[in-house]
Amino acid sequence: MTAARKPLIGIVAHPNQEGPEEVNSRYLGRKDDVGAILRAGGLPVMLVPVYDEESWAEAFARVDGIMLTGGWDMGPEAMGLVSHLKIENPNALRDQADLTAARMALALNKPLLAICRGAQVLNVAAGGTLVVDIPSEVPGALKHRRVPGEGDVFQNHAVTLAEGSLIADIMGSLEILSNSFHHQAVKEPGLGLRVSARTADGVIEAIEHPQMRFCLGLQWHPEEHSVPQTNMQPIFERFLQAASGG
Numbered sequence: 001m002t003a004a005r006k007p008l009i010g011i012v013a014h015p016n017q018e019g020p021e022e023v024n025s026r027y028l029g030r031k032d033d034v035g036a037i038l039r040a041g042g043l044p045v046m047l048v049p050v051y052d053e054e055s056w057a058e059a060f061a062r063v064d065g066i067m068l069t070g071g072w073d074m075g076p077e078a079m080g081l082v083s084h085l086k087i088e089n090p091n092a093l094r095d096q097a098d099l100t101a102a103r104m105a106l107a108l109n110k111p112l113l114a115i116c117r118g119a120q121v122l123n124v125a126a127g128g129t130l131v132v133d134i135p136s137e138v139p140g141a142l143k144h145r146r147v148p149g150e151g152d153v154f155q156n157h158a159v160t161l162a163e164g165s166l167i168a169d170i171m172g173s174l175e176i177l178s179n180s181f182h183h184q185a186v187k188e189p190g191l192g193l194r195v196s197a198r199t200a201d202g203v204i205e206a207i208e209h210p211q212m213r214f215c216l217g218l219q220w221h222p223e224e225h226s227v228p229q230t231n232m233q234p235i236f237e238r239f240l241q242a243a244s245g246g
């Protein structure tokens, strides 16, 4: 008897944004993202931003699910803005690759797990808007990230999950503690998306698409095991279950 075929999860790799040109021409994936998929029983493969249209289409036909990962801000063009002073370290190549992946996942009803920046990309791909800079746009905003010199990378905060939502069902609770390391957030949800989690300051922490097999955008980082009180692995397990046709 042969083992069941593992679902193939396409993780969109990102351009290296640090250093000289020869270093910038490399594409990266993060150990924690890959590890979370492996632990949940999936086979992660990297999709690279230099694919042409035909390669994207073929890659999409083969993978069983798509994962968009964390990173720097989206650029103004990707968000439909002329410019914005508070955008941090955007990369047009990455925006284009992530948006292509999100749009194809939506169009093909492919299971999609979008983390942090990925959730923002998902929202923009569906026609939604973003809070470009939380501290200046959200009155009374909680702290959603730490800056260098403040110790641990992550700020932790409580998140309230919407009753009846996919994320509440996965977590088995309407209140969780999550890590937080983001500068932007979803503002107006895109077509078909619903808000399924917020922090006490009203910042949107999760979006999902109830009409899709599995489409979840999380503002926090479930792939990082920085909050021992909250087991995030069920998120990946449910994603893999959807990707394997369950």
Ligand SMILES: [Mn+2]
Pocket: 144, 157, 179, 180, 181, 182, 199, 203, 205, 219
């Ligand atoms: Mn947050």
